[in-house]
Amino acid sequence: MSEKKKKYVLRDDVALPKPEVEFTYRDELNDAQFEAVSALEGPVLVIAGAGSGKTRTLVYRLAYMVEQGIRPEEVLLLTFTRRSAEEMLRRAAGLVSGEFGRIEGGTFHSVAAAILRRNAEVIKYPNNFTILDTADSMELIGRCRSAAGIDFKQRRFPRRQTLQKLFSKAVNKDMPVEMIVYDEFPHYVEFIEPMEAIRGEFEKVKAARGMMDFDDLLIKLIELLEKNEAIRRKLQRQFRYIMVDEYQDTNPMQDRIVQLLAGEKGNVMVVGDDSQSIYAFRGADFRNILEFPKRFPGARIIKLEINYRSTQQILNVANATIDKAVEKYTKILTAIRGAGPKPVIIPAEDEAYQSRFIAQKLLEHREEGIELNQMAVLFRSSYLSSDLELELGRRNIPYVKRGGMRFFESAHIKDLVAHLRLLANPTDELAWSRSLRLIDGVGPATIDLLLGSILSDPQPFAALLKAERPKTESFQRYRTLMADLWRRRDKSAPSELLSIAHEYYEPILKDKFDNYPQRIRDIQHLIGISNRYRSLSSFVTDLSIEPQDRFAETGDETDPDSEKLTISTIHSAKGLEWQVVFLIWAIEGRFPSTFSVRSDDQLEEERRLFYVSTTRAKEYLYITYPINIYDRQMRVMCQPSRFVEELPLDLYDQWDLTEGSDEEDEADLEGDVVH
DNA sequence: CTTTCAGACCTTTTT
DNA sequence: GGTCTGAAAG
Numbered sequence: 153m154s155e156k157k158k159k160y161v162l163r164d165d166v167a168l169p170k171p172e173v174e175f176t177y178r179d180e181l182n183d184a185q186f187e188a189v190s191a192l193e194g195p196v197l198v199i200a201g202a203g204s205g206k207t208r209t210l211v212y213r214l215a216y217m218v219e220q221g222i223r224p225e226e227v228l229l230l231t232f233t234r235r236s237a238e239e240m241l242r243r244a245a246g247l248v249s250g251e252f253g254r255i256e257g258g259t260f261h262s263v264a265a266a267i268l269r270r271n272a273e274v275i276k277y278p279n280n281f282t283i284l285d286t287a288d289s290m291e292l293i294g295r296c297r298s299a300a301g302i303d304f305k306q307r308r309f310p311r312r313q314t315l316q317k318l319f320s321k322a323v324n325k326d327m328p329v330e331m332i333v334y335d336e337f338p339h340y341v342e343f344i345e346p347m348e349a350i351r352g353e354f355e356k357v358k359a360a361r362g363m364m365d366f367d368d369l370l371i372k373l374i375e376l377l378e379k380n381e382a383i384r385r386k387l388q389r390q391f392r393y394i395m396v397d398e399y400q401d402t403n404p405m406q407d408r409i410v411q412l413l414a415g416e417k418g419n420v421m422v423v424g425d426d427s428q429s430i431y432a433f434r435g436a437d438f439r440n441i442l443e444f445p446k447r448f449p450g451a452r453i454i455k456l457e458i459n460y461r462s463t464q465q466i467l468n469v470a471n472a473t474i475d476k477a478v479e480k481y482t483k484i485l486t487a488i489r490g491a492g493p494k495p496v497i498i499p500a501e502d503e504a505y506q507s508r509f510i511a512q513k514l515l516e517h518r519e520e521g522i523e524l525n526q527m528a529v530l531f532r533s534s535y536l537s538s539d540l541e542l543e544l545g546r547r548n549i550p551y552v553k554r555g556g557m558r559f560f561e562s563a564h565i566k567d568l569v570a571h572l573r574l575l576a577n578p579t580d581e582l583a584w585s586r587s588l589r590l591i592d593g594v595g596p597a598t599i600d601l602l603l604g605s606i607l608s609d610p611q612p613f614a615a616l617l618k619a620e621r622p623k624t625e626s627f628q629r630y631r632t633l634m635a636d637l638w639r640r641r642d643k644s645a646p647s648e649l650l651s652i653a654h655e656y657y658e659p660i661l662k663d664k665f666d667n668y669p670q671r672i673r674d675i676q677h678l679i680g681i682s683n684r685y686r687s688l689s690s691f692v693t694d695l696s697i698e699p700q701d702r703f704a705e706t707g708d709e710t711d712p713d714s715e716k717l718t719i720s721t722i723h724s725a726k727g728l729e730w731q732v733v734f735l736i737w738a739i740e741g742r743f744p745s746t747f748s749v750r751s752d753d754q755l756e757e758e759r760r761l762f763y764v765s766t767t768r769a770k771e772y773l774y775i776t777y778p779i780n781i782y783d784r785q786m787r788v789m790c791q792p793s794r795f796v797e798e799l800p801l802d803l804y805d806q807w808d809l810t811e812g813s814d815e816e817d818e819a820d821l822e823g824d825v826v827h
Numbered sequence: 828c829t830t831t832c833a834g835a836c837c838t839t840t841t842t
Numbered sequence: 843g844g845t846c847t848g849a850a851a852g
Contacts, residue, residue, distance in 0.1 A: 595829045
């Protein structure tokens with residue numbers, strides 16, 4: 153009997169193989185990518201190295217979701233710019249047919265604005281609130297600063313620009329103003345009290361006039377979600393799936409928003425690369441990535457480590473840079489492409505030589521068959537491109553510039569739009585003063601007088617018409633315009649209103665700016681953009697919240713024949729790639745910038761910035777720097793950037809530039825290889 | 828009161 | 843090169 157007894161061991165590790173998940177495009181993804189694509193439930197953190205197919209993964213994930221029968225309106229896609237959201241949706245739509253237009257996508261700020269408009273009453277705001285861009289905030293702070301009645305002559309009191317930066321930083325880092333002052337503006341410690349007072353006034357005016365700055369959009373959204381459980385639950389149900397791109401560049405507030413929207417068991421996927429975090433200056437914290445598994449327990453971590461973009465030679469340089477980073481997620485990028493040519497370092501006599509080299513070399517590559525679209529020149533700061541732009545102009549090389557001064561922030565655009573902003577929010581104090589300031593014969597005193605009566609009246613426009621004081625013809629002209637606009641505000645399309653305002657503004661503009669023809673073209677361009685909008689308020693919102701690059705909408709963009717070089721700040725080059733990349737101004741003081749050398753954290757960020765710039769290149773990478781610069785008529789010798797100096801010698805070639813021989817065109821240069 | 832002009836001062840990166 | 847400030851002229 154006993155020999156009939158047998159032991160039977162129970163095991164949990166036997167199962168039939170998981171049925172292979174079906175997906176039309178399974179073959180186009182590697183295993184890690186597919187894991188990220190098909191992991192829909194629960195929190196997921198994707199660490200995506202440079203060039204590892206991050207965007208591709210997100211795009212295919214959208215397609216996968218649709219194939220799985222998820223309704224597009226259940227998906228929220230948070231990206232760094234609206235453009236990248238649109239691009240992803242467009243590409244996903246090319247894979248499977250779905251209603252991708254119904255996916256809510258965009259920046260944290262634009263999504264926040266949309267949600268807040270629908271629920272403004274909860275946070276005691278009118279739903280027609282105005283959104284202030286940085287320049288608007290600065291101006292409002294300036295007004296509060298004057299109103300505070302501080303005697304500026306005695307000691308140097310911080311300027312409005314400084315105050316704006318400081319206040320914003322306090323919000324974004326979630327720290328008291330006092331602490332930011334001690335940390336970053338120690339020379340202003342004696343002014344902490346008046347600064348707090350100005351800030352209080354600033355906050356008060358914004359609330360009273362229905363205005364929100366960029367930071368408020370995030371703060372108020374958090375407030376809304378925390379305060380009102382019903383709305384929070386509703387949104388959590390609505391957005392069953394959340395995806396966040398460029399997670400390394402989110403700040404604590406944005407992270408909080410993700411948490412609140414995702415709920416406890418949220419299906420949230422964040423994608424990022426700690427090595428590419430370059431927005432700490434505005435409060436971003438790449439430690440959000442490191443902390444993610446703690447805040448979302450049970451989070452799955454997927455690493456994308458195969459680099460599809462660059463040659464091994466380029467990756468070697470990039471890896472050498474990032475190896476020296478103090479704090480990072482360990483990941484090893486492996487190139488799948490061949491070795492390719494070594495990156496080249498080119499010291500140039502001065503800035504002019506640098507520009508000449510760039511222009512000539514890129515034309516050579518073009519001769520070899522690489523289109524200008526496939527080339528880019530990158531720099532640390534926007535102003536470093538001026539000489540290069542002149543050189544490109546001389547040689548008729550077409551280019552688009554990314555980063556730097558923004559189209560919608562230029563004075564003439566803001567002047568014109570101020571008139572329309574008033575139709576959306578008649579208590580917009582800044583818009584009133586901006587438009588009044590343009591009237592001939594009206595100065596600060598008159599503006600104050602008028603503002604007093606306009607803003608205290610429940611019917612601001614009626615108050616304007618009642619005003620008796622400036623009896624000038626120009627003021628009458630202004631009133632006629634405003635009355636006309638006000639009458640048409642609900643009947644006419646934004647473009648029509650804009651044209652009416654333009655007609656009024658054009659003589660003022662001609663008087664005010666010497667380069668008015670260009671500015672008039674800008675305005676016509678703006679009218680063109682406005683044609684796409686049917687509601688004035690959404691047009692005005694987008695203008696402040698999604699400032700697009702100056703040339704972004706020239707119309708050539710969609711034209712495949714237009715072949716243009718890209719020149720860009722490194723920040724604006726994030727996420728992009730080119731066959732040929734030139735990095736200019738690699739000298740100490742410019743890159744890393746002087747302002748960053750003081751603190752270790754900032755220096756680390758410069759390092760990551762260098763990493764981002766080199767990893768943009770697929771095949772050819774050139775790093776140049778001038779040896780001499782002319783600063784206030786003084787010739788100064790430069791030190792090559794420490795990021796260049798520290799590279800192992802065997803990872804790059806160096807070329808010395810010499811003038812071409814006499815028979816050749818004077819502008820010709822030759823690159824001679826020096827081993 | 829408004830406009831204009833000269834001199835000082837800075838000057839990163841962006842939603 | 844652009845913005846801000848103060849002082850003098852219109």
